[in-house]
Amino acid sequence: MIGVDLFWWIMGTGLIIYVMTGGADYGGGVWDLLARGKEQARERRMIEAAIGPIWEVNHIWVIFIIVTMFSVFPKAFAAICIALHIPISLVVVGMILRGACFTFRGYGLQPGATAKRWGMIFAWASLITPIFLGMTLAATSSGEIRLVDGEVTSGYFSGWLSPFAVCTGVLTLVIFSLTAAVYLLHEVEPDMVQRFRDRAFKAQIVVLVLLAIVYGLAHRDAPIFAEQLDNSALIWPLRFFIVLAVGAVFWSLKNKHDDLARMAVVAQVAGVVLGWGLAMDRYLVIPDLTIDNAGAHQETLEAMAPVFIAGAVLLVPALFMLFRVFKSKSKEA
Amino acid sequence: MDDLFSARAQMGLSLAFHILFGIAGMAMPLMMAIAETVWLRTGNQIYLELAKRWSKGTAILFAVGAVSGTALSFELGLLWPGFMKYAGPVIGTPFSLEGFAFFFEAIFLGIYLYGWNKISPKMHCLAGYLVAFFGLASGTIVIAVNAWMNTPAGFTTVAGTNEIATIDVWGAVFNPAFPTQAMHSGLGAYCAVAFAVLGIHCFGLLREKNNAFHLAAAKIAFGMALVATPLQMLSGDISARHVGEYQPAKLAAMEGLYKTQKGAPLALGGIPIDDEERMIGAIHIPKALSFLQTGDADAEIKGLDAFPEEDRPNTFWVHLAFQLMVACGSAMMGLVSLGAFLWWRGKRFPTQRWFLKAALLVHPLGLVAVEAGWCVTELGRQPWVIYNIMRTEDAVTPMPGLWVPCLFFTALYVFLGITVLILLNNHVFHSPSVVAVERSK
Ligand code: HDD
Numbered sequence A: 001m002i003g004v005d006l007f008w009w010i011m012g013t014g015l016i017i018y019v020m021t022g023g024a025d026y027g028g029g030v031w032d033l034l035a036r037g038k039e040q041a042r043e044r045r046m047i048e049a050a051i052g053p054i055w056e057v058n059h060i061w062v063i064f065i066i067v068t069m070f071s072v073f074p075k076a077f078a079a080i081c082i083a084l085h086i087p088i089s090l091v092v093v094g095m096i097l098r099g100a101c102f103t104f105r106g107y108g109l110q111p112g113a114t115a116k117r118w119g120m121i122f123a124w125a126s127l128i129t130p131i132f133l134g135m136t137l138a139a140t141s142s143g144e145i146r147l148v149d150g151e152v153t154s155g156y157f158s159g160w161l162s163p164f165a166v167c168t169g170v171l172t173l174v175i176f177s178l179t180a181a182v183y184l185l186h187e188v189e190p191d192m193v194q195r196f197r198d199r200a201f202k203a204q205i206v207v208l209v210l211l212a213i214v215y216g217l218a219h220r221d222a223p224i225f226a227e228q229l230d231n232s233a234l235i236w237p238l239r240f241f242i243v244l245a246v247g248a249v250f251w252s253l254k255n256k257h258d259d260l261a262r263m264a265v266v267a268q269v270a271g272v273v274l275g276w277g278l279a280m281d282r283y284l285v286i287p288d289l290t291i292d293n294a295g296a297h298q299e300t301l302e303a304m305a306p307v308f309i310a311g312a313v314l315l316v317p318a319l320f321m322l323f324r325v326f327k328s329k330s331k332e333a
Numbered sequence B: 001m002d003d004l005f006s007a008r009a010q011m012g013l014s015l016a017f018h019i020l021f022g023i024a025g026m027a028m029p030l031m032m033a034i035a036e037t038v039w040l041r042t043g044n045q046i047y048l049e050l051a052k053r054w055s056k057g058t059a060i061l062f063a064v065g066a067v068s069g070t071a072l073s074f075e076l077g078l079l080w081p082g083f084m085k086y087a088g089p090v091i092g093t094p095f096s097l098e099g100f101a102f103f104f105e106a107i108f109l110g111i112y113l114y115g116w117n118k119i120s121p122k123m124h125c126l127a128g129y130l131v132a133f134f135g136l137a138s139g140t141i142v143i144a145v146n147a148w149m150n151t152p153a154g155f156t157t158v159a160g161t162n163e164i165a166t167i168d169v170w171g172a173v174f175n176p177a178f179p180t181q182a183m184h185s186g187l188g189a190y191c192a193v194a195f196a197v198l199g200i201h202c203f204g205l206l207r208e209k210n211n212a213f214h215l216a217a218a219k220i221a222f223g224m225a226l227v228a229t230p231l232q233m234l235s236g237d238i239s240a241r242h243v244g245e246y247q248p249a250k251l252a253a254m255e256g257l258y259k260t261q262k263g264a265p266l267a268l269g270g271i272p273i274d275d276e277e278r279m280i281g282a283i284h285i286p287k288a289l290s291f292l293q294t295g296d297a298d299a300e301i302k303g304l305d306a307f308p309e310e311d312r313p314n315t316f317w318v319h320l321a322f323q324l325m326v327a328c329g330s331a332m333m334g335l336v337s338l339g340a341f342l343w344w345r346g347k348r349f350p351t352q353r354w355f356l357k358a359a360l361l362v363h364p365l366g367l368v369a370v371e372a373g374w375c376v377t378e379l380g381r382q383p384w385v386i387y388n389i390m391r392t393e394d395a396v397t398p399m400p401g402l403w404v405p406c407l408f409f410t411a412l413y414v415f416l417g418i419t420v421l422i423l424l425n426n427h428v429f430h431s432p433s434v435v436a437v438e439r440s441k
């Protein structure tokens, strides 16, 4: 049966892939910002070479999610756009500056000092954007955005400024940085690898701490969300899975198993997003909008499902080809 | 500034900004792939160099297009939640098709830009054509949405209200205005970009008469303009008739026709004065409008008086924009005709200085026509966001203080626009002189 649940899962899958791919491109910008010392120019070039061919593709997942949202859950899309106008606008500005300045730096044919300035904007935008993205997502979980008769009544500052939301924002940023550092193990020149292993290790520690803080704060700032998380049937398997993945990241970084580190990080990220999805439990905006009352039309679902299936069938080999051309280990960096 | 005005200004500006990159994303890959094909066929290094240089400039255009397009997808919701809440389910499918087109476009673009040494030249060239194809596809599919706003179709409403009862998604995609509008805006993209590129390289030729690089570029751009421009004129005529049939208020505003009449004249130029319901300074060609619209010189054409005052668009801007588009189109048509004649007579691309100067003069007009044409479409639809269904004022967000994002985005786009111009300038005028190209062989 084609129903709203299918599209809930499609959006969730899109979000997981975006965090795993597009997220890492933001993380790359963070490491660009943190590059220090004599080698920083070379380091930045390596990060740039890794992001360059793929960031535009990775970025489209976000458009995919938006489009699915407004087609299938138009009431939720409208409510989110009204209640979270401010943080979403900030995300948009960040995305614009990040993408544009990254390209200006790489393709500008400008003298080094000017190019460096574009690099600074790129890097700062990469840092800020994930924070607002995380705050936006957290706000939908907070329970503070309220609707009466389909109209948003809780104003423009609800949900996204709480400590829970801010910490989720920072968590998002650090997760993105962690994935980037681990992916870069395969991209940078051999003498840099250890440096990124150390960074990934530290980022993983911070992720762990922030996960705990966010979990705690959720009980205060997002009670319904926290309760659903704790009561979910899958919560124990998921906790176990995430802990296992985190352990695997630590172990493989210590023992220089970069391939395993990559798999473990991917698993961890998927687990965290999945956990968020479980805790949302068919809500799009807690507590007033669920996938059942967000305005879906059956005809739309039935028309879009084949489009998605056909699109996916064509997309997977094309994506595979892209990553093969640029990300195969044998290639010269 | 009131909030509705700010929202309209921000939306219009964002779209006007994005369209420039959108049309470049449609036409530039085609030109690059053509240049590369010439290189593959003839082995002439200049064409390879050309494809490479164009691709570097295009990388910048693409990135700015992608981020400004992303901003648009959000702005639809941020500024017009009422519209999206209503229209989302109906027009979501073309948007998701467009999303897939973007994926493929970006994938092949990545391969094209970064894969020069990673795949065979033939495959590389193929990737270029695929970028062009998916660029055209995304540009066409998004038009389905805009055409739907002009001629909404594919849904039924609950009796006595506008509330949607049932949806026929494909009926919405293939709404009445889609074919004409897609054809006109698609061709318009190739026209406008071809002229812009032609002008740039004619400028290069004015500075260095024998620069083989600029000559090769000018030839390809001229070829594209020669094919697209006459077709564009034809398609404009079809569009105008379609508008007359389906959106009569827009046609009346385009023509500044205040009174419904038989044997309506065509107005060239002139300024409509809404308060007095008359045009000043226009040249009227008797019966021409009736004839162009229907083939019958005495047919009746609806004027603005056929519509209640609150349902009329802003005649002044719509008429002016329409005149501007037609004037640009005529100038462009003049230039390609002239160039084709000179080329045919001289058996080589015309490099007479006066012709190059003329091309330089005309080259921005395609872009101007695109912007003007969109003003006709969008301002001519007012006060409706969905024609005869939803008013723009009912679609806007309740968010107060919209002048803040409006000013902010304006500043951002001005900044990005200027930067892009400076960077493109760097690319164009780093073109190798003939000598350099000869040496590199
Ligand atoms: C190179 C660009 C270009 C040129 C030379 C022309 N146009 Fe155009 N026109 C466009 C680029 C464009 C456009 C920007 O692409 C529009 C905006 C919306 C659309 O679908 O196409 C447009 C819209 C547009 C519309 C409104 C369609 C609607 O609202 O549904 C009409 C009636 C015309 N055009 C008619 C003409 C005529 C009679 C022309 C002949 C001289 C002409 N155009 C030349």
Ligand code: HEM
Binding pocket: B008, B009, B011, B012, B013, B015, B016, B017, B018, B019, B076, B080, B083, B142, B143, B145, B146, B371, B374, B375, B378, B379, B381, B382, B384, B385, B386, B392, B395
């Ligand atoms: C890219 C070329 C386009 C340009 C230059 C353009 C221009 C404009 C302008 C000037 C306005 C403001 C009109 C007014 O309120 O007076 C506007 C409004 C709008 N446009 Fe477009 N437009 C373009 C394409 C599109 C497309 C393809 C869509 C469909 C997805 C679209 C959707 C809208 C919406 C929703 C509004 C706001 C509501 C309204 O004012 O009617 N536009 N556009």
Ligand code: HEM
Binding pocket: A056, A059, A060, A063, B015, B018, B019, B021, B022, B023, B024, B025, B026, B061, B062, B063, B064, B065, B066, B067, B068, B069, B070, B071, B072, B073, B076, B102, B105, B106, B135, B136, B138, B139, B140, B142, B143, B146
């Ligand atoms: C009406 C005329 C339009 C045309 C011809 C057009 C064309 C294009 C093209 C060819 C691209 C590819 C990238 C590039 O060239 O820079 C693009 C990018 C994009 N456009 Fe538009 N577009 C139009 C309007 C719109 C509208 C109204 C929206 C949103 C509602 C939109 C959303 C996007 C998005 C999200 C991207 C980014 C895709 C990516 O990340 O690669 N476009 N557009």
